[in-house]
Amino acid sequence: MAAYRAGVLIGNWSEDASLEEDRLRDFMRKRERGELLIQKINKLQDTIFKKIQLSVSRDGLVHFGDTVMLLNPGNNSSVENNPGTCSSLTLAVTVDETFVYSTKSLPAPCGVSAVQSVDPVGQNTFCILSVDGAAVGEPIRFGQKFGLGTTGGFSDQMLYLASDHKSFIRFAKKSYLQQVFLRDELSYLTCWQATFLDPQLRLEYEGFPVPANSKIIITHCHTNRSLAVPRNFWTRTYFGQEYEVNCHTYLDSHKAEEDKNYWVIVTRNPSNEDGTMIDRPNPQPRQD
Missing domain, CATH: 2.80.10.50 (Trefoil (Acidic Fibroblast Growth Factor, subunit A))
Incomplete structure (x- = not known):
């Protein structure tokens, strides 16, 4: 008797194929709506973390x-x-x-x-x-x-x-x-x-x-x-x-x-585009 191989359809193969199609459709739908995790992360980077x-x-x-x-x-x-x-x-x-x-x-x-x-x-x-x-x-x-x-x-x-x-x-x-x-x-x-x-x-x-x-x-x-x-x-x-x-x-x-x-x-530190005035070090007193 021939041994079973990976290509042989056994078990609930029809249900598995149907579930895979549903997951793909769900993925496409979320991508169109901008609901994917990577899209949400990009949204945050463009708003609150900008x-x-x-x-x-x-x-x-x-x-x-x-x-x-x-x-x-x-x-x-x-x-x-x-x-x-x-x-x-x-x-x-x-x-x-x-x-x-x-x-x-x-x-x-x-x-x-x-x-x-x-x-x-x-x-x-x-x-x-x-x-x-x-x-x-x-x-x-x-x-x-x-x-x-x-x-x-x-x-x-x-x-x-x-x-x-x-x-x-x-x-x-x-x-x-x-x-x-x-x-x-x-x-x-x-x-x-x-x-x-x-x-x-x-x-x-x-x-x-x-x-x-x-x-x-x-x-x-x-x-x-x-x-x-x-x-x-x-x-x-x-x-x-x-x-x-x-x-x-x-x-x-x-x-x-x-x-x-x-x-x-x-306000911003004029000598540093990304810095603020709170980051600016206090001037040191002059030592003669």
Whole structure:
């Protein structure tokens, strides 16, 4: 009797062939819709991970139209009180499963968070927008209203940083304080202003240009509460550990804002196209 060979059709060969045809059709259908894993990875590289070039501040000030990062520098005490936290966090768009597993644009409203990456990419860069008719290129001033819009990573749309009073259905998920989010239209909810860091000098600095790469307070105009990263509320996502951002003024015993409310508007290092001013080494004192 002849021995069986690999070419002999035995068992459920018809079902196997049918399943193989179904897998091929499913593959072709997903490729047409852009749902393949490699296509999703390329989509992320072209959006949230797309490298963005920040604006250069020639005069050391922040201007309307500038592309910047918003960095919460923290300090040693925040790291000691919350082991495992990063000393520097940047404001970023929260990207959830809906965006990762679909070919659609970011939903509106959309969440924001603070991430440990300090490299300017589509997820954590914003554009300074005028809301009162100021021209592009003019420096923003302490007490002047401005908006913050998403940038090049999501070129097909722009979302605006916003906040609103806390309610029974609208609040930050972890801290239950005032929520910060992104919406798709400018309004009184998307207006912010820069406040001088030292409370005793705020009246004197009202109307002065806002310096870039220096600590300031960013206050929501409608609710008069300040943008903050408390750092003790965080979640794990596809892209690492992300910290909650809320709108709440944290005051110390001297009625001054704590480091949770400190922000630095970061610009590009003019001597390095891919670097930022926070990467620039401090000049060493001259030794005679």
